[in-house]
Amino acid sequence: MFYLQIYLDAQAHYNCFTFFYSVMLHCGMIEKTDKLISLLNIGPNSDYFERIAINDIECLCQLCARGTIILVNHCELEEVFVLVTVHVKGRTECYECQPKPAPKTYPVCTITSTPSKFVHCIVWAKDLLFAKLFGDKNQENDLNVHSRDAASSSEHAADVFERRKDEDFDQYGRRIYDHVFGYNIDVALSNKETWKNRHTPKPIYSKDVLPDKLNQLNGNLDKSGVTDDFSSVSAMVSLGLKNPQDKWSLMESSRIFLEALKLFFLKREKEIGNLSFDKDDQLAVEFVTAAANIRAASFGIPLHSLFEAKGIAGNIVHAVATTNAVVAGLIVIEAIKVLQKDTNNYRMTYCLEHITQKMLLMPVEPYEPNKSCYVCSETPLSLEINTNRSKLRDVVEKVVKAKLGMNFPLIMHGANLLYEVGDDLDEVMVANYAANLEKVLSELPSPITSGTMLTVEDLQQELTCNINIKHREEFDEEKEPDGMVLTGWEQAPPVEEEEKSNGNGETKKDSEFEEISEPSAKKRKLPEVPEGTDLDVPNVANETKKQKEVQKLDDDDDDDFVMFDDHWDSAKNKKKRLQ
Amino acid sequence: MDGEELTEQETALYDRQIRVWGADAQRRLSKSHVLVSGMKGTVVEFCKNIVLAGVGSLTLVDDRMVTEEALSANFLIPPNDNAYGGKTIAEVCCDSLKEFNPMVRVSVEKGDLSSFGLEFYDKFDAVVISCCSFTMKKLINEKCRKSSKRVAFYNVDCRGSCGEIFVDLQNHKYSKQKLEDTVECQLEYPSFEEAMSVPWRVLPNKVTKLYFAMRVIERFEDAEGRNAGEISIEDLAGVLNLKKELCEANSLSVSLIPDTLLERLITSTGEFPPVCAIIGGILGQEVIKNISGKGVPLKNFFFFDVMDGKGIVEDISNPNTGS
Incomplete structure (x- = not known):
């Protein structure tokens, strides 16, 4: 019996895992037992023979250090492009040897004052506005950052987000709307320096977009009131908007904004104060899409549909079954080599979208351990x-x-x-x-x-x-x-330090900031090998080495931990030795 | 784009893949009809892929009864003896596939591929066959070509740690993203028979040895009147003889088809699940490309061998006409 431990990122690669599992099962590498279920959610502090990690970066880093065996699949599915790699202590470089691009971050002032892309509006709507209105009130929030300079307005900003006694939801919503899309922009415009070389934003007030008597226009609220089921509360349903692929007009976004705000207070009041953005929370996605689009309209940025906004806000990892199947097959092939100690034949394989040197699957030799890395080399x-x-x-x-x-x-x-x-x-x-x-x-x-x-x-x-x-x-x-x-030790690349600061020299408070990655940053060029070069593997390896990178994974997904093992008593061995 | 919008349910279910290929492609997929025959490991992987991708319908042909051997690389057959009493492999697989995605109509067609008339093939956008003899491959490919509309034809074969896909899209138009613009492109494919009649000496240099090795074994089985895969190490001498003959007839050096490779191919006739997963994945991707009209389809052979881990595309067509 082989001992295999499998780590994976639960949601994004659930499919990959099931295929992997079924392939393994049919290879006779594992036996299907009821134990599988009972073994779910066991922590990583155990001592096993072989370990396999799929897309769980946290686990990977720890596993590299342990010198155990790891197979990774880096997903860049936007271009249906994937890389399967093997990391074995003493034989290949470790996972951390390859510089990973720092997650895309945005300076605070870009988000609060000078957005130029839709993703900036999404970050603003999700991490600032949504958090301010529905999240933890004690959390620091940069929503009113630019009005700090104007001392006179600071009081105005302090309590504007509190609903006043006896204020009805439409009034409240319109007040918030006018404050964040109108007043705040007007304040920002007063600083003329900022806009010298930029597109000047246009303040938007609710009365300019929506008729005064909104209630009569969308009297459908009762329909959504039939059930209190959390997932069915939707401003789109109340307003009769169906297609998530449609781009809303400014007026539609404004109505969704007010409707969603009202629904949060009417239907989900208990959660207010503890909410954080969740891409599976329909109402939250609607609210963020609407707010981001209104802000985009104000700053002259192209509008986006709910479908697109949800992808940006939720960092949704693209996934297709075919790629997962290929990757699962490649992983099993490498896993078999690992188990057979066939160390000379380890390969990392690029799954290419476009045929390159006649190949769709391009294997290259793994890189040697890095001598200056104390994790993957054995230099004392x-x-x-x-x-x-x-x-x-x-x-x-x-x-x-x-x-x-x-x-x-x-x-x-x-x-x-x-x-x-x-x-x-x-x-x-x-x-x-x-x-x-x-x-x-x-x-x-x-x-x-x-x-x-x-x-x-x-x-x-x-x-x-x-x-x-x-x-x-x-x-x-x-x-x-x-x-x-x-x-014998080298400073690790200072990725984390970069994350902590931003263009203003301020310290970020909201960790969500770092998690937003720009889709276009994922593009990766494939290695170009000069004409006439034979299919020489090491040559390809050199060319591609510089270009290896990994995509920061969606942090919304919980990391699940799964393993197959008959001998998990050995988990306790380590502890015993220490006592 | 023609046709109805995707339903809310479809948009939700296919959310992640719509982000890869777009709503238009998803709409085309959900209106497409696919036929498969020969429910072995690779085809089963393929079925799972396109059922998850959300094709409109999938029709299965395989009247064999469930056997121990069929179980080995077919994860659609539940390892439970009671579940398939008296059912054919296609019927058991059909039940399992429906569970993968209830929005796809999966059904079984009884009978033999060669007995179906042209009007039967007319119903499909893509036909995928496996475990067929040389003659059968040519016959089904011809039926697809004679159909009143364009029916894409795929043949897939796995022999142990190696696999092969053949593609005939006839005259395929697709859109390609070039920098900012979308370019319309067109490819002419040869039929299986046409590809087979391309003399080996006119093929480009360095065509993978797997191409030749697979042809030798295919001809051997055909000449002996056996079904695909009915071959063992005892046939080695006969296979090596045939290789010599074919090489001489085609003026090809015998060293281009290593005996060890032929030996490997006829020794391990069983299927190797990771290879099925890889070939089935590539095949799924190709069928999706064809149906959606997005992406450059491969022309016209794909090979994978565990030994070197390469997934190679070869264009086996007449260099003068391109088809």
Whole structure:
């Protein structure tokens, strides 16, 4: 029996998984048992023979560190283009070796004041307006960012989103409408500098778009009141708009906006204050589509249908059955090689949309492990340190946590545990470790001196590495302020740091910002190999290496975790050893 | 675009794929009719793909009874003995396929492919056959060509770790995205018989050895009067003899068809599920391209071999006429 563990992103690749599963089943690689169901949702902290991850980036990064075996499918289904790769410790580079493009982010001021694309309007409608009206009131929100300068208007902004006592929903909706689409634009227009080289937006007030007596126009509300079922509440239904592919006129968007707002208060009042945007929430999608389109109209940006807006707002991953089937087949073929330890024949395969060098499926050899990467190469790390003066705490803080990024480290010298972190430690151990932290390295119960090899593990990431200790007396205070030097290690690409800041130098508050990726950014060019080149695999590999990239996955999807195993008792082994 | 709008239900169900190929393509798909014959692993994968994609109807032809062997690569047959008492493979598969997507009309046609008249083939937009003899492939392809409207013809065969797809779209028009513009393009396809009559020596250099190897085995089975796949390692000597004859007749070097490849093809006649998934996926994609008129269809052979992992497209047509 083979032990296989399969990780995958639940919604986007549910299909891929089922096909994969059925293919595996028919290969006799797994047996269909009732256990499958009971094994769903077991955490990744177990020790297995082989592991396979499909499209779960979080899991992947941890698995790479563990040196286990992984197959990935990167989906770029916009062009029905996919890549299946294999990552095996010691044989190929790790998943993280390839630079991944930072998720597309937008400066706050683009979203709040100067949108130029429809996606900016969507982000504004979803992350600012929707969050302000229906989300957590304590959450900071940049919706009124530009009116901060005008001190006189700040009070006006503070309570405008609160519904006043006895205010009816139409009045309230129109007040919000006039504030965000009219007043706020007027305020922004007062700053003439901003609009010198930009399209000047047009403030939109509800009275200019809609007749005063709106109620008589859309008296259909009662129809939608028949049921209180959450999913059936729809402003489109109340207004008789059916086709999600249609682009609404400004008037239709405005009516949807007011209707959706009213329906939230009438039908779903209990949820207000806790709502966050969900692409499967029809009313939320309607509201965001309408708001984004009104804003787009104001800024002279082309309008979009609900169908299109939903795709942008929900980061919907395109999926077709045929591509999933091909990918599932390729994954199984690689999985079989992995299980047979057929290491020389691992391939990464491009599934191409256009025939390239006569091929639709183009296999290339996986890249060698990267010598400068401590995850995928086995180069031990080396630490120069004054073992007679530095404390264990210095090593933990400055190296293990700051550089290796381990949050739950365990440090061993041979078989002796010097330090560990965890919830299940008894008091004596905790006191013991705390005492060790304050000790100078050479005075530890198991002394660390020049030539000592330390083993450092992170339980959470299941990452292990060895550090060779070299004693050194003096350090340059300016060049080596840590009083120690770690070699064999390179700074990871600073992806996360970029995410945290934006054009204004402000810090982002809303993590949703980073998740919006622009569809056009996904385009990927295929490698061009000079005419007359034979189908030489390494050559292709060089050409394509630069172009590998991965698409940030839809974070709306919950990550599910599935595995097949008969011997999951071994999951406990690790724990036992540590106690 | 002609025809009705997609229903709300369709738009919701096909949301993710409409984002790939657009509402027009989805509308064309939902009005299309597909016939398949030979319910083995690859065809079953293909059926699942186009049922999920949302074709209008799918008709299955396979009067064989369910056997142990049929179970091995056919995931549409539930591994439960009671479920298919007295039913044909097509009937069992039909029941399972309906569950994949209730919006597609899946049905069974009893009888033999060769016995169906032209008016039968008229009803379909695409015909996919598998496990057919050389003669049968030519016959069905001809019937598709004689039909009053354009019926796309596909033949698919898997032998162990290798697979082959043949495509005849006759005269196919499609739109292609070139930078900002959509360009109308047209392709002329040869029929199976025409493709087979193209002499090997006029084929471009470096045509995959799988093409020749598959032809040798196909001719061998045909000459012996066997059904497709009725071949084993005991036939190796005969197959190698035929290879020599064919190579001589076509002035092709015998080294272009390695004996080891022929041996591999006739040894593993069973189907290999991941290969079925890949070939069935590619075939599904091609049929969808043809029906929707979107994307460049392949012309006119596709080959996949697990050994090198390449999915190769070859154009086997008369270099002078292109068809």
